[in-house]
Amino acid sequence: MPRFHIPAEDAQGPLVVGIDIGSGGTRAAVYDVTGREVGALHHKESHEFTVGDDGTSTIDADQIVEEIRAALAAVLTATELPGEVRAIGVDTFASSLVAVDAAGNALTPCITYADTRCHAQVDRLSQSLDVDALHERTGARLHSSYTAPRLAWLRETQPDVFARTERFMALGEYAAFKLLGTPALGTASAAWSGMTDRRTGEYVPELLEAVGVDVSMMGPSLDPEDALPVDGTPLAKDFPQLKEAVWLPVIGDGLAANLGIGALGAGTWGISTATSGAIRQLLSTEIPTLPSGLWAYRVDQQRTLIGSAMSDCGRVLDWCRNELAMPVDVAETDTTSLFSAPVSHGTPLVVPFFSGERGTKWRGSSRALFANVGASTTWEDMLRGAMEGVALSFLRIADQMREAGGVPERIVLSGGMTGAIPGWLHLLSDALGMPIDHVAVNRSTMRGAAVMALEQAAPDRPVAEAPVLTHVEPVAAHQEYYRERLERFEKLADLA
Numbered sequence: 001m002p003r004f005h006i007p008a009e010d011a012q013g014p015l016v017v018g019i020d021i022g023s024g025g026t027r028a029a030v031y032d033v034t035g036r037e038v039g040a041l042h043h044k045e046s047h048e049f050t051v052g053d054d055g056t057s058t059i060d061a062d063q064i065v066e067e068i069r070a071a072l073a074a075v076l077t078a079t080e081l082p083g084e085v086r087a088i089g090v091d092t093f094a095s096s097l098v099a100v101d102a103a104g105n106a107l108t109p110c111i112t113y114a115d116t117r118c119h120a121q122v123d124r125l126s127q128s129l130d131v132d133a134l135h136e137r138t139g140a141r142l143h144s145s146y147t148a149p150r151l152a153w154l155r156e157t158q159p160d161v162f163a164r165t166e167r168f169m170a171l172g173e174y175a176a177f178k179l180l181g182t183p184a185l186g187t188a189s190a191a192w193s194g195m196t197d198r199r200t201g202e203y204v205p206e207l208l209e210a211v212g213v214d215v216s217m218m219g220p221s222l223d224p225e226d227a228l229p230v231d232g233t234p235l236a237k238d239f240p241q242l243k244e245a246v247w248l249p250v251i252g253d254g255l256a257a258n259l260g261i262g263a264l265g266a267g268t269w270g271i272s273t274a275t276s277g278a279i280r281q282l283l284s285t286e287i288p289t290l291p292s293g294l295w296a297y298r299v300d301q302q303r304t305l306i307g308s309a310m311s312d313c314g315r316v317l318d319w320c321r322n323e324l325a326m327p328v329d330v331a332e333t334d335t336t337s338l339f340s341a342p343v344s345h346g347t348p349l350v351v352p353f354f355s356g357e358r359g360t361k362w363r364g365s366s367r368a369l370f371a372n373v374g375a376s377t378t379w380e381d382m383l384r385g386a387m388e389g390v391a392l393s394f395l396r397i398a399d400q401m402r403e404a405g406g407v408p409e410r411i412v413l414s415g416g417m418t419g420a421i422p423g424w425l426h427l428l429s430d431a432l433g434m435p436i437d438h439v440a441v442n443r444s445t446m447r448g449a450a451v452m453a454l455e456q457a458a459p460d461r462p463v464a465e466a467p468v469l470t471h472v473e474p475v476a477a478h479q480e481y482y483r484e485r486l487e488r489f490e491k492l493a494d495l496a
């Protein structure tokens with residue numbers, strides 16, 4: 001995959017810094033006004049979540065702060081910068097929680113999106129609250145990934161910690177507090193808590209009351225334009241290269257991923273195909289009624305990110321590789337011919353919910369199902385069926401996306417799974433009935449944070465378009481096949 005960067009001597013100012021805090025590490029890089037990485041000015045500090053059989057998934061919040069310092073030091077001091085840094089964009093994995101005491105110290109590790117210890121609280125809250133009305137209001141489902149059940153869990157299981165807590169913060173908010181002296185919670189990150197009104201950005205009183213938290217304990221949400229000056233902060237003292245910059249309030253990685261691959265407005269869908277998968281779209285119009293399978297996260301006074309996600313995308317490919325006795329020497333060309341072959345009603349029908357269902361019906365206990373499998377079924381048939389199942393998972397989301405935001409003008413896609421088997425694009429394009437551009441952007445989520453920063457540093461300068469690796473057109477004759485398969489898929493999924 002070609003790298004989307006330019007030599008330092010070709011960089012055009014002003015510069016921005018992108019910081020991406022993901023599940024595998026903290027990254028930083030310098031970008032020029034076109035939104036391309038500058039030279040070799042990028043760095044990663046690796047980390048891992050602490051996990052447990054009880055559903056624990058955490059990471060030390062102060063460790064992340066130090067990783068940000070180390071990453072900034074690596075990209076800001078390795079060589080003379082080819083310009084002035086005017087803004088810093090930050091994204092983190094979405095939905096994080098840190099309890100902070102009155103002295104500003106973390107009382108808990110950061111609880112990540114993957115922590116499932118609050119399942120019982122999800123069930124209890126679902127019984128006492130109108131979940132459909134809350135979904136319409138907040139744009140989020142009651143789910144263990146969101147903040148309200150975690151607050152209820154913390155109150156019930158760690159009452160001493162809960163009693164000492166002055167404020168609950170998202171990870172990026174906590175990092176800004178430690179580095180700048182002021183917490184900075186982006187509207188988009190606050191929305192990912194599942195506790196704010198998608199139309200107003202205000203916290204929903206019924207949810208706060210249900211979990212026993214006063215609104216003063218939750219950080220106010222800041223739009224991107226509410227960026228904090230770095231000058232006069234501890235960060236400026238450590239890094240004088242940033243004294244003219246502003247620090248943007250943290251956003252979630254889903255929004256950053258869309259911005260990073262060029263899905264910048266209502267006309268474009270951004271599709272991610274990593275271990276999990278998602279379709280996302282930025283809308284600037286009101287969504288009167290949110291389809292039940294989508295989420296909607298307010299970004300600022302004008303924009304909302306809508307979409308939905310699946311737990312199993314690249315994980316389906318991994319399962320096939322590990323469990324179907326696929327020959328180890330299967331080449332990319334072999335799978336390309338398999339996926340571009342004509343459709344066949346003899347292909348196994350697969351509901352690929354290996355890790356439960358998120359969008360569109362949010363049935364976490366669902367599991368994978370296989371139908372139309374016989375004695376003559378080969379591993380190629382099973383692989384084709386499994387990847388058709390992933391395409392159908394995207395199609396059921398796409399149908400609700402069209403309902404909310406209309407038919408897009410363009411679809412851009414990125415992700416390691418498609419990089420591994422690019423021929424799979426034929427299945428997805430046929431299922432969606434639309435052309436797809438597979439774009440080449442390394443570290444696309446971090447680039448998205450930088451693109452958000454450029455909105456403030458250079459609002460009148462368009463960013464460079466991501467190069468297209470592959471353009472795939474749908475086969476019109478295949479769409480009826482996928483529509484029929486989707487009907488059967490939904491009936492089978494109801495049994496999962």
